[in-house]
Amino acid sequence: MSGPYPSTEGNAVPNVDTTDLGDTLADLAHTHPGIDLIRDGIRLLAHDRHNLHTTQVLIAMLAGSPDSTDVLGAIGQLVARLTNPDTNPCLRTLPLDQQKEAERHGWLTSHALTDPDLRDPAANANAALD
Structure with missing residues (x-):
């Protein structure tokens, strides 16, 4: 054992299914093919064996x-895009005040998810690995 935590059998990467x-x-399964691809990517990242650099x-x-050039930032920017009638034509069928309210909340989501302070814990985790 290399650390204070018990290793799994054969030092295998534990499955995420029961977490x-x-x-x-x-x-999140089967909501949209794009979400399924994201799920597959997350599962791959969780089950793959990584070194410290990776x-x-x-x-x-x-x-x-x-x-904010990270997945979290991209998700925020995608939410803003999906809630903007200029980039999501299906919203144009809504009344103008509803369009503007959706767009405002999408912008707020993007703003929140691209906030540099939101990244401090992940940056601190990275620093702890040095």
């Missing part, structure tokens, strides 16, 4: 980039 992450991935890069790319 909160596994439950969340199951709940782990640090993944943490930064998921939620630790100071300029």
Whole structure:
């Protein structure tokens, strides 16, 4: 054993199926092919064996980039795009006040998910690995 935590049999990477992450991935199943691809990517990242460098890069790319060029930032930007009638034509069928309210909340989501302070815990996790 290399640390204070017990290793799994043969030092295998444990399956996520019986964890909160596994439950969340199951709940997201079959909503849209794009979400299924995201789920598959998360499952792959969770089950793959990583070294320290790759782990640090993944943490930064998921939620630790100071300029929001990470998956969390991309999700925020996607929400803003989906709630904007200029980039999502289906919203144009709604009354104008409803369009504007959806767009405002999408912008707020993007703003929140691209906030540099949101990345501090992931950046601190990365620093702890150095």
